[in-house]
Amino acid sequence: AQTVTQSQPEMSVQEAETVTLSCTYDTSESDYYLFWYKQPPSRQMILVIRQEAYKQQNATENRFSVNFQKAAKSFSLKISDSQLGDAAMYFCAYRSGRETSGSRLTFGEGTQLTVNP
C-alpha cells in the first residue's frame, strides 16, 4: 500500500519570504500522480499543484513550485513571496496511475503553515 508522510506538523514563514514543505511517499508503482492541496480555515480543499510521475520537469504554478525527486520519492512544495493568504493546512497526496485503483487519493498528515506579517 502507498503511504505519504509529511514530517513537519507545523511551519512558519515571514511574509514575502520563501518556505519549503516536505513530503515523502512510498510506492512500488511507476505510474502515479502527486498533489499538494491547501485547506484554509474555511476548510475548503484547494488544489495547489499537481505532478505527473512520468514528467521530469518540476511543476510550477505562479509562486508555487515543487521539487520532485522520483528516485528519492520526495515531493516538496516551495512557496515563494509568501502572503498572509497562504496560511493554511497543506496536504500532500498520492494517486495511483492504475485505473483499477479507483483514483483514490492517499493523504499525508498535513503541515500547518503560519505566515507572520
Add this chain to the structure above:
Amino acid sequence: GAVVSQHPSRVICKSGTSVKIECRSLDFQATTMFWYRQFPKQSLMLMATSNEGSKATYEQGVEKDKFLINHASLTLSTLTVTSAHPEDSSFYICSARDWFQPQHFGDGTRLSIL
C-alpha cells in the same frame, strides 16, 4: 474550473436522527465520487468510493449500515448518516472527478450530534 457543491454546510441534530448530505458536480459528469471524514487538525480519512450506478466501496472499518452512500446519477451522490450519535460528529467532505479531472472537493459539512 470544476465545481463541486456540497449541502448542507452545517447541521445540528439530536441523537438518533438520520442526516443526509448531498454532493453535486456542477459542470462535469463525475464518474467517481469520494466521501471523507476529517477530525480537527487531522488529515482526511477516506470513507468510501462510489461510482455511478453501482454500490459504494467502503474502506475497512467504516460501517456500511451507518453510512449509506447513493450515487444515483453522474452528478449527484448522497451520504446518509443513519441513527446518528455524538461520536458521528465530524467534518465530512466529498470530492468528485471524471477521467480527465483531478479530484475537486466540496466545501464540507460540519455535523454536530447533540
